[in-house]
Amino acid sequence: MKYDLWEPKRRIELEYQRALNQMLKKIQRYVDYVGEPQEVANIFRKVANSAEFNRYAEETANRMVTHLFTDAGRTWRTAARENSQGRMIYETLRRELQGPVGGAVIHQIQRNAEIIKSVPLTIARDMTDYIAQETVNGRRSESILADLLEIVPDISLNKAKLIARTEVGKTSTALTRARSENLGLDWYIWRTSKDSRVRDSHDLMEGVMVSWRDPPSPELLNAEKNAPKPYHPGEIYNCRCYPEPVVTLDLVQWPRKVYRNGAITVMTRAQFQSIAA
Ligand SMILES: [Zn+2]
Incomplete structure (x- = not known):
């Protein structure tokens, strides 16, 4: 069997990273018009609680998990072809969404959606801590604001990268495991x-x-x-x-x-x- 056949596609990770980063960039656009540092954090909080953002988080999670699942489904069918039990494996795969594998897919979509939903709130909390600490240090609010505007894009990109890399791996392993168990492997x-x-x-x-x-x-x-x-x-x-x-x-x-x-x-x-x- 081809060596890296089971490796989750890097393309899926990059697509996920791009979607997460785009979402955070969209929030940053509102930030350009604020006058106080705390307003920046408030904007992230407000977005996190909006229906539109929550829908976007669910759609993004759904797209990534479905993509991984479909992609690995092709790999499983390839593996079934090279196997004496191929027919049984193929039949099980065909019906898998009705069983525990379908449950695993739904669970992974929800888990990823929750992680995405938590991102703006985590960023807002970090900002609030930073503002408090710099205020204690005697910094003026204009320079704290300037700091925030400068670091927000980097923080966002790093968050998007870490989540995409970690969660695509976790999700992919969870789906492989659910399929393996369903087949008794x-x-x-x-x-x-x-x-x-x-x-x-x-x-x-x-x-x-x-x-x-x-x-x-x-x-x-x-x-x-x-x-x-x-x-x-x-x-x-x-x-x-x-x-x-x-x-x-x-x-x-x-x-x-x-x-x-x-x-x-x-x-x-x-x-x-x-x-x-
Ligand atoms: Zn490793």
Whole structure:
């Protein structure tokens, strides 16, 4: 199977980032006419509570999740073609929206919409803190306002980038997981984006077979302090790793690294089958 077949498309992340940034730019247009720093924060608050903005947040989340879901659906059908159980997989995929997979899609749309809705409020809160702190420092309100007008576009762009990168990964993993479980597939291979920004701890996970029921803590495996609790690829901020579902053991190369009970061990197919049974 083509190596990066399961990787969420970068195009979807960029589209999401652009939509989020456009939304924040639209708010910034009102900011040009204010006279007091606190008014800038108030504008972000007002927009966050408007019906139009909430509708936009829902539409944007819906578009991203649907796009990821459709795109991965093609990948699943490709995988089904290469598999002896292809017919069963194909039939299950055809009916999947009526079952738990459909529920996962709706849940991901709602989760993303809530994140988008929270952005202007978070920015407003940060601004209010900044204004209070600079006022205590004795700065004049005109210069605080000038600061805000200068940094708002950067803050917005960075927020859009972080959300797009983190949430596309999380959403994609959640959908892959829901589809895997619906098909009774317990295992996946951890894949990294293979670029220079991959964390050392995630580099360690490249090519390792993992069970959906037993997520690893890559940081702990890498002997790092303050390891977050265990998670699957794409489930932590700024992570572009992704799960490649193991649809059939015939297409897996053996021996292979397997994560189990807090350790990575190399196993033959027979050894793996004895623990996976
Ligand atoms: Zn990663």
